[in-house]
Amino acid sequence: MHENIKKAAHIICQSKQTLALTGAGISVESGIPDFRSPGGLWERFDPIEYGTIEAFRAEPEKVWLMLQEVSVLLDRARPNPAHTGLGQLEKMGVLHCIITQNIDNLHQEGGATNVIEYHGNPKTLSCLWCSQRYSADELKGDGPPKCSCGKILKPDVVFFGEPIPIKALQESHELASSCEALLVLGTSAEVTPANTIPRMAKIAGATIIEINVTPTVLTNYVTDIFLQGKASEVVTELVQEVESMMAQHEKKRLCRDPGKRS
Ligand code: NAD
Ligand code: ZN
Numbered sequence: 001m002h003e004n005i006k007k008a009a010h011i012i013c014q015s016k017q018t019l020a021l022t023g024a025g026i027s028v029e030s031g032i033p034d035f036r037s038p039g040g041l042w043e044r045f046d047p048i049e050y051g052t053i054e055a056f057r058a059e060p061e062k063v064w065l066m067l068q069e070v071s072v073l074l075d076r077a078r079p080n081p082a083h084t085g086l087g088q089l090e091k092m093g094v095l096h097c098i099i100t101q102n103i104d105n106l107h108q109e110g111g112a113t114n115v116i117e118y119h120g121n122p123k124t125l126s127c128l129w130c131s132q133r134y135s136a137d138e139l140k141g142d143g144p145p146k147c148s149c150g151k152i153l154k155p156d157v158v159f160f161g162e163p164i165p166i167k168a169l170q171e172s173h174e175l176a177s178s179c180e181a182l183l184v185l186g187t188s189a190e191v192t193p194a195n196t197i198p199r200m201a202k203i204a205g206a207t208i209i210e211i212n213v214t215p216t217v218l219t220n221y222v223t224d225i226f227l228q229g230k231a232s233e234v235v236t237e238l239v240q241e242v243e244s245m246m247a248q249h250e251k252k253r254l255c256r257d258p259g260k261r262s
Contacts, residue, residue, distance in 0.1 A: 006241055009241035012242055017180050019095075021198065022101065025213070030079065079109045082231035084111055098115045101118050101191065122155035132148065184208060202222050
């Protein structure tokens, strides 16, 4: 494992553009369950029954029962070392952008600033009938939030069957086609079209580094370096290795060129 961490750190230090694609698994250690692993929330609220746009249009009150439970979990969640570690890599100048499928804001809270929210953000709500938008905080309370037109509002997250916000889609696909390294963390890569990003990057010649507790559909066909383990532990080790490689590189540079000491 340590050899693979070193290999991954080396790739990250060499790459001119590194991207990360994250999924629900990166936030499991922050207390938000993912879709695939066994556990409470999603066994009671089947994502297919509650997470489609057809379900929302037909029975918004029922879907809001799930949304209200999710909202409690999101409010409580704090970034874990995987989120803060990616934030550190961004500050060190070796991670250029994070594309996240998550809707939990934990990358931003963990210090990252360049984040593409591929599946939107529940901080705003929209009316499917008259298109008015509201801040979610403004309308917090009991029962589903309503528009001034009387209809129940939908959070601005992408439900199954809805398109990806066009700006997020275009930017992600441009970045995937031009990056030299892609870190894929905590995603089963089962949800389309987000799961086209690793293949797009691979075709463009990027090295794919995957971090997950279990192998996925990508591991044998797309991934170049598989780092098996909990995202928080693997990212912490990876950041330490990148830091030490950068420090060694700086030391060598200063020895070669002492005049440039600052
Ligand atoms: P997924 O549930 O399909 O897969 C999660 C993956 O994370 C699995 O492969 C699992 O093995 C891995 N994993 C679990 N714990 C981990 C850990 N501690 N460290 C590393 N890996 C771990 O998630 P997905 O691929 O993101 O697809 C689910 C969809 O549901 C996405 O569209 C996402 O937007 C949404 N979702 C979001 C959240 C959130 O915002 N936190 C939570 C649940 C679902
Ligand atoms: Zn309305």
